[in-house]
Amino acid sequence: MTPFTYTTPESIDEAVDKKASDTRAKFIAGGTNILDLMKVNVERPDQLIDIKDLPENTITENEEGGLRLGALVTNADTAYNNLVEQRYPLLSMAILAGASAQLRNMATDGGNLMQRTRCYYFYDVATPCNKREPGSGCSAIHGFNRIHAILGASDKCIATHPSDMCVALAALDATVNVTGKAGQRSIPFGEFHRLPGETPHVDNTLQPDEIITSIDLPAKGFPTHYYYLKLRDRKSYAFALVSVAAALEVEGDIIKEARIALGGVAHKPWRNTEAEALLQGKQAVRENFKQAADIIVAGAAGYKYNSFKIELAKRAIVRALEEAFAHSIA
Numbered sequence: 426m427t428p429f430t431y432t433t434p435e436s437i438d439e440a441v442d443k444k445a446s447d448t449r450a451k452f453i454a455g456g457t458n459i460l461d462l463m464k465v466n467v468e469r470p471d472q473l474i475d476i477k478d479l480p481e482n483t484i485t486e487n488e489e490g491g492l493r494l495g496a497l498v499t500n501a502d503t504a505y506n507n508l509v510e511q512r513y514p515l516l517s518m519a520i521l522a523g524a525s526a527q528l529r530n531m532a533t534d535g536g537n538l539m540q541r542t543r544c545y546y547f548y549d550v551a552t553p554c555n556k557r558e559p560g561s562g563c564s565a566i567h568g569f570n571r572i573h574a575i576l577g578a579s580d581k582c583i584a585t586h587p588s589d590m591c592v593a594l595a596a597l598d599a600t601v602n603v604t605g606k607a608g609q610r611s612i613p614f615g616e617f618h619r620l621p622g623e624t625p626h627v628d629n630t631l632q633p634d635e636i637i638t639s640i641d642l643p644a645k646g647f648p649t650h651y652y653y654l655k656l657r658d659r660k661s662y663a664f665a666l667v668s669v670a671a672a673l674e675v676e677g678d679i680i681k682e683a684r685i686a687l688g689g690v691a692h693k694p695w696r697n698t699e700a701e702a703l704l705q706g707k708q709a710v711r712e713n714f715k716q717a718a719d720i721i722v723a724g725a726a727g728y729k730y731n732s733f734k735i736e737l738a739k740r741a742i743v744r745a746l747e748e749a750f751a752h753s754i755a
Contacts, residue, residue: 426463426464426466427466427469427471428471429470429471429472429473430471430472430473431472431473431475432472432473432474432475433474433475433478434474434475434476434479435479436479437479437481437604437636437638438604440452440474440476440479440636441604441605441606441634441635441636442606443472443474444474444633444634444636445605445606445633445634447471447472448633449469449470449471449472450470450471450472450473450474451468451470451472451473451474452473452474452476452539452636453473453474453475453476453477454475454476454477454496454497454533454535454536455477455499455531455532455533455536456531457524457528457531457532457536457540458532458536458539458540458541459473462541462548465548465549465550466550467541467547467548467550467557476497476636477497477533479497480495481495481496481497481498481535481638481639482495482497482498483495483498484498484502484503484506484508484509487641487642489641489643489644490643490644491641491642491643491644491646492508492509492512492513492641492642493602493639493640493641493642494509494534494639494640494641494642495534495638495639496533496534496535496536496636496637496638496639496640497533497534497535498533498534499529499530499531499532499533499534500520500523500524500528500529500530500532500533500534500537500590501520501526501529501530503516503517503520503534503590504516504517504520504521504529505517511648512642512646512648513593513597513642513646513647513648514646514648514651515593515596515597515646515647515651515652515653515670515672516590516593516594516597516642516646518593518651518652518653519589519590519592519593519653519668519670520589520590520593522589522653522655522668523588523589523590524662525661525662534590534640535636535637535638535640537588537590537591538588538591538594538601538617538618538629538637538640539628539629539637540587540588541556541587541628542556542584542585542586542587542692543572543585543587543664544556544565544572544573544584544585545565545568545569545572546563546564546565546568547584549564552564552568555581555582555621555625555626556582556584556621556625556626557626558626559624559625559626563580563581563582563583563625565582565583565584565728566580566583566728567729569730570583570728570729570730570731571666571730571731572585572664572666572689572731573585573728573731574690574691574692575690575691575722575725575726575727575731575732575734575735575738576687576690576691576695576722576724576725576726577620577621577691577692577693577695578620578621578691578692578726579620579621579622579623579625581621581622581623581624581625582621582625582692583621583728584621584625584692585688585689585690585691585692586618586688586691586692586693586694587664587665588688588694589653589655589665589668589688591614591618591688591693591694592653592668592669592670592686592687592688592694593653593670593686594614594640594642594694595614595615595670595686595693595694595695595696596670596671596672596684596685596686596694596696597614597642597643597646597647597672597684598613598614598615598643598684599614599640599641599642599643600612600613600614600640600641600643601613601614601617601637601640601641602637602638602639602640602641603631603635603636603637603638604635604636604638605632605634605635605636606634607632609638611641612630614694615696616630617629617630617631618630618692618693618694619692619693620691620692620693621692625692645674647672647673647674647684649752650672650673650674650675650749650750650752651670651671651672651673651749651752652669652670652671652745652746652748652749652752653668653669653670653671653745654668654669654671654741654744654745654748655668655688656668656689656737656741664689665688665689666689666734666737667687667688667689667690667734667737667738667741668687668688668689668741669685669686669687669688669738669741669742669744669745670684670685670686670687670688670745671683671684671685671742671745671746671748671749672684672685672749673709673746673749673750675709675750678708678709678710678750679706679707679708679709680704680705680706680707680708680709680713681705681706682701682705683700683701683704683705683717683746684696684701685697685700685701685717685721685742685745685746687721687738687741687742689734690725690734690738695721697720697721699720700717700718700720700721701717703716703717703720704717709746709750711743711747714742714743714746714747715739715743717742717746718738718739718740718742718743719739721738721742722735722738722739722742725738
């Protein structure tokens with residue numbers, strides 16, 4: 426671990442100023458990801474800007490009738506918040522599927538969005554990795570790639586995004602609010618994370634001086650017909666091979682609206698609005714769910730050790746949608 430300085434700003438503006446004046450500085454809140462990366466020399470900041478005591482730590486109603494999650498609210502406090510449990514149970518379910526109780530008690534909502542891939546080669550500084558060192562190559566493409574992407578990858582990187590919470594936020598159409606030297610702006614959740622393309626070392630669309638202040642949930646939370654399915658090698662404390670956040674608005678057995686997002690399959694939470702539109706007005710039956718799954722996974726490409734994830738993803742989508750619909754007849 427390289428030497429670094431440690432500062433504690435007293436406001437968002439001060440935090441932004443410190444980050445803008447030092448390109449090698451990093452924000453730290455819960456520290457559940459960045460400290461691990463520092464220990465293995467993947468991240469080498471010369472300054473840690475500790476933002477955990479800033480006031481962005483509440484969950485409140487927003488102007489659109491939804492909820493605003495402060496970026497510094499912990500994952501645990503979000504999952505167990507009464508309003509989140511009642512109005513956005515898909516989000517609670519997804520958060521509780523991730524990490525461990527100890528990590529959820531420390532990890533923040535803003536930090537969850539910023540966490541980096543768990544690709545083995547990204548963590549191993551002895552191997553080439555375009556995400557860690559642009560232009561060095563991707564060891565995973567011809568290496569042990571069992572956990573890697575089947576959708577949206579490039580010849581520069583096949584890593585996946587590790588979050589469970591973000592998969593639910595994608596399905597719910599959340600918005601990320603940020604502040605930088607240029608002022609405040611809001612980013613639709615689907616535009617926050619990036620696919621690797623030619624620049625896999627750039628994880629998201631934040632500007633270098635910007636900080637996440639909050640996450641807005643829209644008024645519609647799909648509180649009745651929802652399910653988060655996480656398929657992994659161990660029942661707990663493991664990242665998803667494939668996960669699915671499914672939410673339905675139904676009338677009888679007819680789907681009025683569907684939301685489907687996948688985790689563990691791409692560089693970002695994967696959502697396909699064409700598949701969602703296909704289900705609108707259709708019966709909530711397996712045949713239609715299979716058609717949606719085929720659309721979502723169309724174009725998927727496996728590698729030596731992860732081709733099984735293509736069929737696994739299709740089956741997971743169908744099962745998650747069936748479970749989401751089952752809530753309406755429970």
